Amino acid sequence: MLMSHVFGLATHPTREWQEIRKEHVMPTRLFVAYLCILAAIAPVCAYISTTQIGWRVGDGNLVKLSTDSALILSGLTYLAMLFGVFFIGYMIDWMAKTYGAEQDEQAANGIALMAYACTPLFIAGFSILYPVPWVNMLVFVFAAVCSGYLLHKGLPIVMRIPQDRAFLFEGAILAVGLVYLVTTRVGTVIIWSFGIAPVFIDG
Secondary structure: OHHHHHHHHHHOHHHHHHHHHHHOOOHHHHHHHHHHHHOOHHHHHHHHHHHHHOEOOOOOOOEEEOHHHHHHHHHHHHHHHHHHHHHHHHHHHHHHHHHOOOOOOOOOHHHHHHHHHOHHHHHHHHHHHOOOHHHHHHHHHHHHHHHHHHHHHHHHHHOOOOHHHHHHHHHHHHHHHHHHHHHHHHHHHHHHHOOOOOOEEEO
16 A cells, blocks of 8 residues: 555655555556555644634734635645646756666656655645644645655655766756746736635634
């Protein structure tokens, strides 16, 4: 079962990456049975915390989002996460030949690599149920470091390339990730300008 990799990546990542490489999972099955489930954690928790719990900035009043606003924003966040994993994973497969990696168009190893490497970030979504900005920030920074470590450990195994080439490959993946991050920020501003902005209400 694909979900069993969550524990394995946390306890023995090298061995787990080797198992993942042997699985040869199709992208569609990976999306449905793994990615769609874990990626939903943060949007669902965000919807609950912003509509039912609320948050404070300093000594200010308790603030919440309207249910309609939170539903739309959570849905868009969910889609952005799914597309982000697919896009970066696709770019990994596209760049694979440049770095001498083995290409497997049927299994799409880049998408699998990205989906599993992002597991700590997906799990960190549970922290949003405790909507304190600085706590959430610390949790997600730690999760990002863990995801970077998993990517570092998994890239040479899944793509079957030497460690020195993998290091250069990681830099290219990071660049693609930063481009996507900036794109989502710009996209957020554009979407908000069309009236799909957060609607705040007093708690």
